[in-house]
Amino acid sequence: VLTVALLTLVAPVPAAHAATSATRLAGADRYATSATISAATFPRGVDVAYVASGLDYPDALAGAAVAGRQGAPVLLVSPTAVPATVRTELDRLRPGRIVVLGGPGAVGDAILQALKAHTTGQVSRISGDDRYATSARLSASAFGAGVPVAYVASGRDYPDALSGAAAAGSRGAPLLLVPGDRITAEVRAELERLRPGRVVVLGGVGAVSDAVKAELARYGSVSRTAGADRYATSAQVSASTFAAGVPVAYLASGRDFPDALAGAPVAGMSGAPVLLVTPDGVPAAVRTELTRLAPQRVVVLGGPGAVSDAVLAQATGSGEIAKIAATYTPPPASKGAGAAALAWAGTQLGVPYLYGGTGPEGGHTGYDCSGLIMRAYQHAGATVPRTTKQQWAATRRVALADLTPGDIVFWSSDGEPTGIYHDALYAGVDPVTGKHMRLQSPSPGKTVELVPMLETNLLPFGGRIG
Template sequence: MLARMPPGLIGDAAIAPVAPSVRRAGAPDVAVPHRPSSITTAPIHPTSPDHGAMVAGTPAALRLSLAPSRLGIPGQPQGGPSCSGPDGGPHLQHVARALVLALVAGLLAVAPVAALATPSGSSVPTPTLDAADYPAALSSAKVVIIVGPVQAKTANYRAMADEAYAEAIKYSSNVVRVYSPNATWAAVKAELQGANVVLYLGHGNGWPSPYPYDPNFTTRNGFGLNATATSGDSITKYYGEPYIRNEIRLAPNAVVLLNHLCYAAGSSEPGFPAPTLSVAMQRVDNFASAFLAAGARAVIAEGTGMVNGMIRDLFTTNQTIVDLWRTQYDYNGNELSFPSTRSPGYTAYMDPDGTPNGYYRSVVGSPDLRTVDVTGAPFSSVPQAITPPPPVGPVDPGTVSRLAGANRYETAAAIAAGYAPGVPVAYIATGLNYPDALTGAAAAGVTGGPVLLVTRDAIPAATAAELARLTPGRIVILGGEGVVSDAVVASLTVFTTGGVTRLAGENRYATAAAISAATYAPGVPVAYVATGLDFPDALAGAAVAGSEGAPLLLVTRVAVPAATAAELARLRPARIVLFGTPDSVSDAVLATLGGATTGGVSRVAGTDRYSTAAAISAAANNPGVAVAYVATGLDFPDALAGAALAALTRGPLLLVTPDGLPAAAAAELGRLRPARIVILGGSGVVGDAVQAQLPTFIGG
């Protein structure tokens, strides 16, 4: 595997190609610890292992520098945004997972396999569902979902696990939950035997770390669980490698998903120094080792997002596990790989996001392992309970209507159908990720062009048909060749006489800056900023930014990327508005942004994505708006193109759940009293029960 890293991304060493994989040039091998000769009792930590430097007796090969990496922006605040370590609180960040596509031969036709399995962007967070609700489940593969104690945030982790459970029972009749405060080692060990898919959310305790070294890794690279069934959510007992290796036997070809753990994908805990690439690589290799020894053939670590899409794709696609990992919505395209030292014969892959502590995605496993090897599910079949509905027409024209197709591409085309032929420009973005389309939506609101979606290597039939109808004056590609290939660019030329251009940077932050630079002159009245690591704030913010002719730029939770800083310096905005809570963009970033304007920086936020979207609407819209848009807050595809339409029509975009209208959204709709409400997406993402409530908010 040849590394694909943007120029200048790696700071502590170069990545050199080594067929068939790559290793960090000059980096020492990942240290192999001593094998444990016996199982020792795991110590109990009321909160965390002791802080402090590594013990003096740590072998030289393992006493690695934990100095801040030069990966990303020097001098910016450090710390991981969304993982949980022995002393790091978890943060609920991402919920979305993109559908994985299987491309069919043909220049203008694409048939996403996932679209057969679920409506575009479908995610049904219904913890009360049982497997019996899905009698047509495809597989008896055993799925075990574990939530360890993470103090005050345990309830958030249980909620995330319930959403994963709701996804899993669509496809398997054998899904088991073991949650804190009942997630003791005895309970977890009993359920893990013979498991095909394991999902663990909880504290991560990996190595290398600032804590004392244990050559047996007795408490490292495993689970943080309840000490007893009566110890509650605040006491964590760590069960490390010896427990996993010696007492667990997973099913052949099992996959382990480690979600929201620090260390597992290479990151440090919040508040601790960012790792060098060498340290991050060792953490990834070490954390996977015991699970592979216990029978797994792949260990995926996702530090900041949710894994619902991975669970869905394990049962509904036929692809390698590495490709499944690559096709998730938050794939950064900064991939590197190296042969595992801890687990000979396996390969480790990492996908850093470009920030100093940005090691949040990894997989260690067998490159040829396929999804059907894991679950045995026939990827061409779907459970009857989730057969996608046909496109839904307006319920009551002039009041509540729905724009939807059978998948994200058809939904985007349905939204674009509201534009008259001869539009000055049409924007094209990947349907597998959100940043390019959302920052482009703000620009589309200024130029009057729709946003349509493609895959990397093909133009879906619905997109092609809509482009043929629109006959745009020109076409603009949002994003680099890694997300929309040059072959697709060439194919798009037949739909316009004005040429096809590309706006792209080396990552999502630089692409957003490039879109801004191509659209806005210096001296804008306002610039909007949102996190680039999750979609909801940018989704609601794009509608406002586009309606006001203002750019939307992206930051991380802890840093202002160089491309964003440079574009703000060029724009010289009179003021800056930051969307989102401090959990998504820190106060330190807000303070840094103050240097880019003389008019001050304000924050618009609620307590969650739904109330933040309502706050964004309230800050920008007076009562009596002509139209308001409603989209799911749990996935992004249906609203990608809708954000551009909302910007063009100067309508707010509010977020709901599939089955409910959050109080903040209801209150804002009650204040707005719009003349019309438009639902973006099918009933699988915004349910009929939600639709039935909306007419009561229509103004007179």
Template sequence: MAADVSPGADDAPRLTTLGSDIEKEEQMPARTATPALVRNLILLPLLLALTMGVTTPAMAVDRVPATRPLATAPQRPSAPVRIALGDAEVQFTWRDVPGATGYRIRLTAYGKVVREQAWSAANIFIDGLDPETTYEFSVAAVNASGTGAYTAPVRFTTPFDFVERQFGADRYATAARVSFRAHPFHGIGAAYVTAGSDFPDALSAAAAAARAGAPVLLTRPTGLPDQTRKELGALRPSQTVVVGGPGVVSETVERQIGSIVGGTPRRLSGVDRFATAADVSALWPSAQVVYLADGMNFPDALAGAAAAGSTGAPVLLTRRATLPDATASALARLRPSRIVVLGETGVVSDETAALAAAATGVATTVQRLSGADRYATAVAVSQATFPRAGVPVVYVASGQAFPDALAGAAAAGRRGGPVLLTPQGALPTTVLAELRRLQPKRVVVLGGPSVVSDTVIAQLLPLAP
């Protein structure tokens, strides 16, 4: 991205362009003679002529303007519109100014300029802010003639951090943000990288990452997103694990990762999603508990990744009515005494659950965690995994898309809390009741207002201890 957003790069707020990855370097204006100097150079011949008694022709003396004519500078941008706000980040957009070649942004706090610099796009994401702090943001347009007038400052106050919204410009930036907040230091043991375009590999990766105290970062198939690249560079992991085959995480991405962290990443993959999950489970020599999730649809499985990670258990995938051979082989190797099935029988049938128990080769019980919908299923997983109140944190994510929830699952599993799901508009009553029961010390909302609305934030704030 345009600015250095690596954690620990500096103490100033970090900036991200939403629509462009280019930040223009500030160009210092060329020095010009001062008006007084120019005026003296013009009058000197006149004074000499008068002294010597020589008559000189009249001269037209133009005024030298002290500033560039306002007509040549770009017009003032429209008032910036704040479209998202978290306890440590804010997102603004404004209309493009015709003829502008760029912009300058200014952020102030406590009457002092915190950041002022060139910018290239008519939108911006700023993170690294302090909670419970009032800031003012303004923007000016720039062209070849100079910088126009700044907009009137837009004041905003970052909220109390009982509820923290973690988000970025897209799923990749959000995952990087979740990683930064959960691992705000250099030199971690491992980091997991998996495809951000589909859920199965991320599901098994999240459980493994949580067990290892590692983040899950997302990538495009053919190239590392800028935020993922910078977060890897900031984390400096001793080991990087790529989850998924070359079709979802290419060898180009693998080489890019290696150039950032040094060494060759370890790849865990199989011929399909079921075999990839089985390969990830090979990180466990054995397991007392295994979570079994639908490998074709994500809703019921989302909360299970955090639960599995917090209990140190792997996640395996299955089809609804048949047990894949790779899953059966993994169960035979792991030999669990309990299998936790995520979702109702319409997601994983009783027959499939029985086949899974038989595949272990040992006495194995089956526990099914399900509800009337994906939100109630997540509540059932939370109740079974966290029976006592006073959990350190609860992550709340969209139940209508998978990326934010799975990035949060690794962090939640590491920090000992559940992932609960919500629609965009408001928390379901079952989820709100579960939050009251859990009495969390903190709530992290994953994603911007277009994913989880500010109404959800308003519902959460009264739960503060």
């Protein structure tokens, strides 16, 4: 028998903080976006400008921590050309020197020569035999021994390091890359030289293994900052680094890297986080972190194709979920329809999933998610519409902390009702495991099941009938 308890896997969502302003920094492409970010941030005559490939991420990620510490821009180029927008921005900046990040395979020697026309000083290159060695050499070029903290992230993927680069830049700390399952010789040597007070591993064990974490303990106390996914990890990095009341928070796509490459050093020098979002929504963990941070300003990095205007609305508290949270009061208790619907749905365990299905009474051999819920409430004497979004619209809002068995819970791809793609019946708490449960018809190849709640993409409000 499942019991009723307050749902604690997701905290009740407070009214979202309304930032005083929201802006977007974007250009026609990744190169123009990097130039736009630079132009909006840096004055003419900066000491140094960093240049990196816009087609890959490792060199610019490690360089972003250095650039953030030095108050320098990172501008993106192609392997064989300096785009016109970047040339124009370099002419405006007239940096004292230019540093190219990565080897000739990333940024060709011809580009290094072309860059000499845009500075009064030297053009140099920092690179190693691979991305890991390059990160070590970047660290050695900018940080002395005895740094308070060093960050370590996987060099095989970019999401954790995107947020980590801003955190490292704000702390005046290096960002070192590892393959995930070992520490390369050059990175090991750099850690020996740095002797940091502590080491922060970014991302879960799938990104940087526990074996690597254990080996890092040779160089300082070690902790891991990670979330359930790249978005939650970015929120955790922010929460562990930045105090509430930051003047600005930066938002970037978690599905691609170019915009955040140029934005991370700007965020780092501003003492601000980079939080990752989907193209159409602010994930729950990021929404919660934005509420805690209460930034005066939100800056979106990249165009609407990378981060939509809907994300801007959600981040500044003008989305539908934020409006619900601002005026929320718990609804009256169900008159029994929810419990009855859940009890009937429990008799359908093991029935196959069928897209468009409403069960044998509808002439089908199975159910889809909303078909099961519609039929369950029909047996409870209540009328519920057919589709997930219709079921959202037809129910009274109930916060996750106020759920009772039989209430409907919803999952959304964009953090708003517009992105709802799945729903299930909340089934209370398993008294053995203490986990909150849901009864659902999940997906093709599966059957009606009773399983633990899934936090990813779960909306902070459900629906109540009767």
